[in-house]
Amino acid sequence: MVNRSATGKSGIRLAERLLSRAQAGPGKDILDIGCGRGVITRWVAREYAGRVIGVDTDCQELEIARLPDCEGNPRFIEADARHLPFEDRSMDVVLSFGVLHHIADWHNAVAEIGRVLRVGGRLVTAELVYPEWITGIDEKSSYKFGIYSLDTSKLTRLLQDDGFITLHQHIKKRVLWQDWEGIFEKKYEKAWSRY
Ligand SMILES: C[S@@+](CC[C@H](N)C(=O)[O-])C[C@H]1O[C@@H](n2cnc3c(N)ncnc32)[C@H](O)[C@@H]1O
Numbered sequence: 001m002v003n004r005s006a007t008g009k010s011g012i013r014l015a016e017r018l019l020s021r022a023q024a025g026p027g028k029d030i031l032d033i034g035c036g037r038g039v040i041t042r043w044v045a046r047e048y049a050g051r052v053i054g055v056d057t058d059c060q061e062l063e064i065a066r067l068p069d070c071e072g073n074p075r076f077i078e079a080d081a082r083h084l085p086f087e088d089r090s091m092d093v094v095l096s097f098g099v100l101h102h103i104a105d106w107h108n109a110v111a112e113i114g115r116v117l118r119v120g121g122r123l124v125t126a127e128l129v130y131p132e133w134i135t136g137i138d139e140k141s142s143y144k145f146g147i148y149s150l151d152t153s154k155l156t157r158l159l160q161d162d163g164f165i166t167l168h169q170h171i172k173k174r175v176l177w178q179d180w181e182g183i184f185e186k187k188y189e190k191a192w193s194r195y
Helices: 008-021 039-048 059-065 106-116 132-140 152-161
Strands: 029-033 051-056 075-078 091-097 117-129 164-173 178-186
Touching: 008 039, 008 091, 008 117, 008 164, 008 178, 029 039, 029 106, 039 051, 039 091, 051 059, 059 075, 091 106, 106 117, 106 152, 117 152, 117 164, 152 164, 152 178
Parallel strands: 029 051, 029 091, 051 075, 091 117
Antiparallel strands: 117 178, 164 178
């Protein structure tokens, strides 16, 4: 369940709100990592009319994402967010909705985001932050959801090290987890590289 795409309208509403806040205009190169069934990707392709690509490691989800006749012709590629098959500085916007907390070594995905974004490009993200006692239970359970604790302060620091500034960040407490969202702009290319 937690590994499936956000259901329709709530995911789109979230993307719409954050993308309008990020002032992402039309005609951009937009990458949606962990796109799942492509609900958000297809909406973005329709609304933003640029080059829109969704990547995910789950080929069954991608099959569903590749619905025919989608306006804006988004492309869907099987790829891992930690090893993106794109050139350095080839994207204007990276979307990451509900994916980083499914990646144990999420810092590698963050490094890839920094690599593929152009200077002036933006990371638009919304993630779930689970406390360690929940991710610990998941780790030991036989029904593993594959959720990991996302340290958003560390994530923000990593982005800063990669030349990003924070444009927006908000965290909302839920009963068992926190909803975290952020918009980050890549201000400069690092002189040295850890890639
Ligand atoms: C909760 S779903 C979110 C889907 C979509 N972003 C949305 O909000 O509707 C998480 C997705 O991340 C994908 N995922 C998990 N680890 C990944 C990785 N290392 N690289 C790319 N996708 C990954 C899963 O296959 C799943 O489709």
